[in-house]
Amino acid sequence: MNLSSYLKRIDFGEEPSPDSVTLHRLLRAHVCSVPFENIDVQLGRPLTTAVEDAYQKIVVDHRGGWCYEQNGLFGWALAEIGFEVTRVAAAVMRADRGGASTANHLALLVRLPDNLDRWLADVGFGGSLLEPIRLEEADHVHAPFRLGLRALDDGHWQFWENPGDGEISYDFFPAAASESALSRKCRLLQTDPESSFVLNLVAQIRAADRHTSLRGRVLSVRDIRGERVTRLDSPEQLLATLRDTFRLDVPEIGDCWPRIRDRHGQLFGE
Numbered sequence: 001m002n003l004s005s006y007l008k009r010i011d012f013g014e015e016p017s018p019d020s021v022t023l024h025r026l027l028r029a030h031v032c033s034v035p036f037e038n039i040d041v042q043l044g045r046p047l048t049t050a051v052e053d054a055y056q057k058i059v060v061d062h063r064g065g066w067c068y069e070q071n072g073l074f075g076w077a078l079a080e081i082g083f084e085v086t087r088v089a090a091a092v093m094r095a096d097r098g099g100a101s102t103a104n105h106l107a108l109l110v111r112l113p114d115n116l117d118r119w120l121a122d123v124g125f126g127g128s129l130l131e132p133i134r135l136e137e138a139d140h141v142h143a144p145f146r147l148g149l150r151a152l153d154d155g156h157w158q159f160w161e162n163p164g165d166g167e168i169s170y171d172f173f174p175a176a177a178s179e180s181a182l183s184r185k186c187r188l189l190q191t192d193p194e195s196s197f198v199l200n201l202v203a204q205i206r207a208a209d210r211h212t213s214l215r216g217r218v219l220s221v222r223d224i225r226g227e228r229v230t231r232l233d234s235p236e237q238l239l240a241t242l243r244d245t246f247r248l249d250v251p252e253i254g255d256c257w258p259r260i261r262d263r264h265g266q267l268f269g270e
Helices: 001-010 020-031 051-060 067-081 094-101 179-191 236-248 249-270
Strands: 084-092 103-112 118-120 138-142 145-151 155-162 168-172 201-207 210-215 218-223 226-231
Touching: 001 051, 001 067, 020 067, 051 067, 051 103, 067 084, 084 094, 084 179, 094 168, 103 168, 201 236, 210 236, 236 249
Parallel strands: none
Antiparallel strands: 084 103, 084 168, 103 118, 138 145, 145 155, 155 168, 201 210, 210 218, 218 226
């Protein structure tokens, strides 16, 4: 694995150093260059938590990935530069899902050398964070999202985001994750027939002023003016959208169109 190749992949042309400016610019460059996507899950291709696999997929094959891949790769790159990186196991919507949500998300806590401050640096939650946020209770605006951190009574922290139509969150304990727990949940989320990643095609990408999301047939573009939604009507339109909007050229996903169309019907009655 080669750091310079990763930096080229995310269009980062500066000389990186383990400081706050670099951390902020790296995160922004990554989320605006690498889409969140679960195409391989839809195609039944096994995914792992190994950083080497994420590097091959994202850097060499110029694909995107989900949290285990994206934050795995980002954490490796930060460590190569000289940051102190802690991989933490997060639980998405823990209040609703309880223990079943444990380790269903990989996030990162980052510390600068000779500095006690810790930062949540997450490039794998679909692209709401545009910059790292300090590990402290605070609200932020990363347009078009409001987001922030809360300290919970049980020692966990809660990251929350709200694009304007409701809040989604994950809870995490600020300590190194069990790698075996992350690996088990990574396997489960791509094989369980009830997993949302198995049921639904997802692709998301960030820009400085907007967030674009594809869920099945529904394409959503959200910025400070609101949300614009369109529906895809053919496998050809699906492939063109993935290629032109998300920079993902995976023609095999066109074969999944009947399943994507049927799932849309189940959800929306259309």
